């Protein structure tokens with residue numbers, strides 16, 4: 433099912449809203465992403481990051497709005513959707529008593545990868561995840577960072593053009609974090625598009641573009657260098673991305689109070 437035209441966007445979400453009961457979790461969120469880029473969805477706890485990713489992955493319906501992934505309407509949830517998206521949940525679960533390679537093979541098969549293609553994918557993805565030498569270890573004995581890298585390898589096994597990652601670097605040490613980012617960079621260099629939710633402001637500058645999410649609303653969506661430069665032009669030298677975020681989120685809540 434296509435939108436009837438060849439879209440330049442891997443992801444087009446328009447005017448998504450979602451409430452849990454009376455409480456709005458997302459308010460009119462719109463996002464677009466082209467091929468081969470990393471979009472950081474950056475916001476504090478409770479900002480709506482997980483809600484946004486679940487909607488984008490088709491795991492939950494928005495109250496309003498539309499999502500197209502490679503031109504496919506997510507609301508139709510066709511079998512096509514599975515091939516188009518790799519989704520890593522915030523609490524992604526592997527089988528602790530199965531080895532690294534057994535987990536990989538299991539998830540690859542679940543995602544529809546043909547058995548003759550699994551060994552080559554395993555070699556490539558466990559290689560990128562720097563897990564080849566650990567492939568006989570039970571997943572339950574891996575460090576937190578290795579576990580996340582294995583989960584990432586598993587959700588990528590069917591080569592989805594769009595990958596949605598919910599806080600993949602949470603609880604990961606700085607070295608593994610750097611490896612995880614290098615892994616993501618390799619992927620996008622190959623044409624994959626990534627949306628990564630993170631509460632860590634310092635990860636903003638590793639993204640090609642960032643959408644800052646405050647209280648369910650996008651308060652800025654731009655290139656991180658440009659956001660930083662604009663902020664510094666406003667007077668504050670030596671600012672960190674956290675300063676930029678705080679300034680934008682204060683400006684947004686002042687606007688809310690006035691309206």
Ligand SMILES: Nc1ncnc2c1ncn2[C@@H]1O[C@H](COP(=O)(O)OP(=O)(O)OP(=O)(O)O)[C@@H](O)[C@H]1O
Nearest residue numbers: 452457475476477478479480481482483484522631
């Ligand atoms: N199943 C649910 N039922 C009711 N409220 C929910 C549910 N899931 C999320 N919420 C609320 O919706 C808002 C957004 O939550 P969400 O989990 O999307 O935020 P988040 O940015 O992912 O936060 P975190 O960084 O803590 O993971 C929060 O106020 C949260 O309490």
Ligand SMILES: [Mg+2]
Nearest residue numbers: 481482483522
């Ligand atoms: Mg979350």
